[in-house]
Amino acid sequence: MFIIEAVEALESYFPLSFQESWDNSGYQIIFKHNILNGILLTLDVRMETLQEAIENDCNLIISHHPLFLQPLKNFDYTFYPENILYAATKNEISIYAAHTSLDIAPNGLNKYLCEKLSLKNFAMLEDLKPVFVGELEKEQTFSDFLEFIKKTLNIPVVKYVLSHNKTIKKIAICSGSCADYIYKLKNYNIDVFVTGDVKHHTAIFAKENKINMIDATHFYTEVCSKDILFDCLKNLNIKIIKSCKDYIPWDYI
């Protein structure tokens, strides 16, 4: 099987036309007609990821995050992400990103999160894609809901904004770095917004508008993208590995 055939199989699930205008979903580096040896699935493409691919004889990396969001016209391979381009070129490793095409797709990342959290009556907000809103089957205290998120997504440390003490029923959720959507979510009457990369100003805004907010981290809300990709590709009759070099890039002290 050629590299390009695996890409076409993936795009039948997550067409590039789904992606947002600013995104660079699609191939980052491609050797279309090389024979596919194996696929490595990953959230991020870092130097360790590339080495893992080489060691496992995988010559196609499928990541969630694009390697190149900013286009390049000067190449100094001592810097990231140019260094990845160098190593991928030397070793003929293709790299493909399924980013917002995966976030938004009908069977994509945010739908997966809703199901993982057992939400009911969930749907994507037409005016605020790809945010989903849904409901818990049974109301919970915020403290119980926090524990539930932490355990379900397997997050070591959860940051949260406590803005009210009402029970939790109506949830908005958006994987990755969607905290700024809080400015529009104020009109949707939600109890809590689950996302990643919550910043000071978004936290203050949530607090004062009486919306609880859970920073489930960019990493732990998106690392499951590997599972979704695996399910779509597993019938391809090719070796597929989920990276074990993906980890959250920070610690706490």
Next chain:
Amino acid sequence: MFIIEAVEALESYFPLSFQESWDNSGYQIIFKHNILNGILLTLDVRMETLQEAIENDCNLIISHHPLFLQPLKNFDYTFYPENILYAATKNEISIYAAHTSLDIAPNGLNKYLCEKLSLKNFAMLEDLKPVFVGELEKEQTFSDFLEFIKKTLNIPVVKYVLSHNKTIKKIAICSGSCADYIYKLKNYNIDVFVTGDVKHHTAIFAKENKINMIDATHFYTEVCSKDILFDCLKNLNIKIIKSCKDYIPWDYI
């Protein structure tokens, strides 16, 4: 003394012409010729802050963060920040923000941080205002430097990106939410970048380009703005209070 006179005294230190083009430093709400009873200094203006001002008979709030970064043309006082406008209007409380005018000023916030951390040979980067770069008097391990930052800025939990294990000598620092400057800092040969609101992509970029990063939080890198403002205003012969309602808007579990 009129409200406007206190404002003019402050602007002699931090002229509005210093602010960045997108900012709204300056008065947010002003009753210029009301008699000044007292000044409340704060990082953020939240409803508790306004109540604190009223309870302490302060009719001028000087904050670091502007209440209105987005201009308004429809007023529904059930939402923040419009609700603050309502309460300030009812109670004739003036609100003034010294934001990027304070960050950039020669005796402003980032210079204050450099001094607090006992940096040597520090200066603002001309091409990357208001980032400062300076040096530690003596090289330290990253672990020691982390503890030093945590203790000096009094931060309960510090998030950090460990990208290398070299000793730390050359520091870049920028208060608030400046993590995106990492994309340009790669050329400055620094050992660590101290700022707030570090996100997944900025952390990955730092990690791969071998720059350590310390998220000293937006809050704890800027809460000292109250001390700077106090020093400038203390000779005004008027009551000045530092808010005790300022706190970091999140917790961890």
Next chain:
Amino acid sequence: MFIIEAVEALESYFPLSFQESWDNSGYQIIFKHNILNGILLTLDVRMETLQEAIENDCNLIISHHPLFLQPLKNFDYTFYPENILYAATKNEISIYAAHTSLDIAPNGLNKYLCEKLSLKNFAMLEDLKPVFVGELEKEQTFSDFLEFIKKTLNIPVVKYVLSHNKTIKKIAICSGSCADYIYKLKNYNIDVFVTGDVKHHTAIFAKENKINMIDATHFYTEVCSKDILFDCLKNLNIKIIKSCKDYIPWDYI
């Protein structure tokens, strides 16, 4: 009845989606869930209008002209229109504008004018909304038509541009400040254009392109908006008053 219910009743006639892209039709200040005591209808919202509302115990002002066309981020209540915001806030008066949503609506302001002038075969120009073109039942001299306009709209002083002496049959009409549409109307073969706020350059252009022009004033072409609004709201079972503080803002000597 809540304030918001009266607003919804009005928007069933003049939906906000009708308004032009630059407009700010809709609520200017709203206390959605205050109990509605009475409605004051007005063309402009000036300080006298607000006092009239208070004296008549009306806590909802519905105006034609928006109070805020320019968004605000600095509030000094010594100036208009901020002073109106101050007074409305103190007294919990809601203000709502039905502006271009009213001009363009099928049963809106310009259609009303066509009927008031007994035009036949009138319709809005698809390429030049909200200008209407229609015909007089019987041709008239321009002098007779001028007198007819003056009397029908009750205008004390009418300014006019005499560009030809042919009889008048085909009329273009647009309420408010639409004189600049003359630059496109040259292709429509009209005898006279009735609007307000006619300026020197638009008058010269009309004169040289042989189109008569009648400045029926911004005020007298739009003051009838109160009657249209009254008709839509009269079945609400609430007190509705037409402002008697609306007057043309200038005199002649």
Next chain:
Amino acid sequence: MFIIEAVEALESYFPLSFQESWDNSGYQIIFKHNILNGILLTLDVRMETLQEAIENDCNLIISHHPLFLQPLKNFDYTFYPENILYAATKNEISIYAAHTSLDIAPNGLNKYLCEKLSLKNFAMLEDLKPVFVGELEKEQTFSDFLEFIKKTLNIPVVKYVLSHNKTIKKIAICSGSCADYIYKLKNYNIDVFVTGDVKHHTAIFAKENKINMIDATHFYTEVCSKDILFDCLKNLNIKIIKSCKDYIPWDYI
């Protein structure tokens, strides 16, 4: 003398570099090396003006208002201003406009108006060119000042906005169609603003911000441009005529 020489003489007083960025001061149509027979000075260039030039054997028209503010790429000579281009081309009449280059010049139109009204201590506002602010030698009632303007500028009908009844001392003045400058003039503490083409919204704004406003008409504040131009050109040893076809393009009933 060639046409181009008269133009150069004029530009020594009013260089094109003075004009505003949106303006088209300068030649509209030029036959540079035709022999100059005579100059007709005018405010506007209309068909009657062109005929007057031909009848008086003047082959250079110098106007205040540019004939072409909108550039052209399709020429149908049945419309104005293309019809003027046709007639000027057929008859080899050159047309030149001294517009904002004349408004702003040190010895230009607005300075002329200040002197005509015997103002003291007048100067152009650096931030609001070409508005001038100056003072009356002696305070007057607004009614007296109105009569003085009407008589001095010889205006048949003056429109005015009465916003306060204080005596008049500090005057802002700007020829032509500058009513929108009122939005910035609110900070200059003036008693009255004299300009032309005052519209409903500018009148309401002035009224509510307590600034009187006099619409001395676009025509009568600028028709004096002919006198200024005459003074600059009179030593050229060529026939110079002031148009007697210039008149205000409207009447009142």
Next chain:
Amino acid sequence: MFIIEAVEALESYFPLSFQESWDNSGYQIIFKHNILNGILLTLDVRMETLQEAIENDCNLIISHHPLFLQPLKNFDYTFYPENILYAATKNEISIYAAHTSLDIAPNGLNKYLCEKLSLKNFAMLEDLKPVFVGELEKEQTFSDFLEFIKKTLNIPVVKYVLSHNKTIKKIAICSGSCADYIYKLKNYNIDVFVTGDVKHHTAIFAKENKINMIDATHFYTEVCSKDILFDCLKNLNIKIIKSCKDYIPWDYI
């Protein structure tokens, strides 16, 4: 017959709505209700063309290239193209351009070229209008194809880029100055691209991406527009002449 009637006949074939957004197809100068004496068809409108029209008593020139692509607001008739405007105005010659409206039309210029070259299965590329792609009935050597183009379009000197030596089957063609489309044509798997105005960078790009390129000249790919226009107008019962003053504007040495 009036001038305007001939224009309307032409626009029934090539409606102005077909033209590209940056174009100025349509009348350049028009005397709509002058009686039509005769039509001169031309590629370019130069001074010789105008004289030819006058000498042949044609008062309507229909060209492929618009005379005015840049709009004008200052007229000095010593320069081209203003000098043509002068002469056309003096002599009441109307000028009309059928430019991209002709290129793109179903029976327009590029379809004509495909037929002239006996291509099969040709069609306009939906994403790259007005480029057509089609096939030769029988494969040829590039050398034979070059000779065929030279002879068929009657071109004295043909410039060409030889990038490969494969036989030629699949052709892209676009009249005029379309060489920059090569940057997108790399994905269409064509053997040769025929157009005009081939520049250094487009030639290098074609060479390196293994696409042969034939610069059949802007002139010889578009001079046939006269034949297309003639066919559409020949039933009008009016004199129609094809200009014999059209020639390629350069020579070689």
Next chain:
Amino acid sequence: MFIIEAVEALESYFPLSFQESWDNSGYQIIFKHNILNGILLTLDVRMETLQEAIENDCNLIISHHPLFLQPLKNFDYTFYPENILYAATKNEISIYAAHTSLDIAPNGLNKYLCEKLSLKNFAMLEDLKPVFVGELEKEQTFSDFLEFIKKTLNIPVVKYVLSHNKTIKKIAICSGSCADYIYKLKNYNIDVFVTGDVKHHTAIFAKENKINMIDATHFYTEVCSKDILFDCLKNLNIKIIKSCKDYIPWDYI
């Protein structure tokens, strides 16, 4: 010597700050701290150029034309110029472009051309950089001047626009693809404009405005950039080769 040292030597003659805003002068691919083996100078970087560098053991290519004018974010190495990036990466060849920084420099390409053509009193036009205007020592016929250009620049075929038959004295010259500057050169009273990539519309404009034009080709006006670069670098004590794979990318038949 490191690669970066040769680059710094070059930039002392042609600083990157000289380049135009749209340009990408500077390194295209760089291995800064590789040891420099040899330098290949070239006009264009094509695959043959890269092979020549490898065969001659040169690991730095200095070209006039940038390899990457359009930034890239998707890499498929089957296309040019990505294929060059692939090969340069595999072989660790650095590529640097001195483009508009060389055109404009005081001792740059256009000055070199003026000297080569023995022009007198030449200078760059301040308003039309990097066009130079100068004079021939002695007037010539256009035919003689054409021959002189052809022979001096060694051009096999020269395309020219004959617009007048006056003798030639005043010359404008601009290397590369500068034909569009003709639209502004009409005011400079020149006899002939020498440049490359002359297109139909620029030729027609020149012809009608009576300016002769010589298309000395993009290639032959810029291939001399290798000589200029050689002179600047020859003292570096390193092997420097001028590419013999540079040739004009087209032929004529």
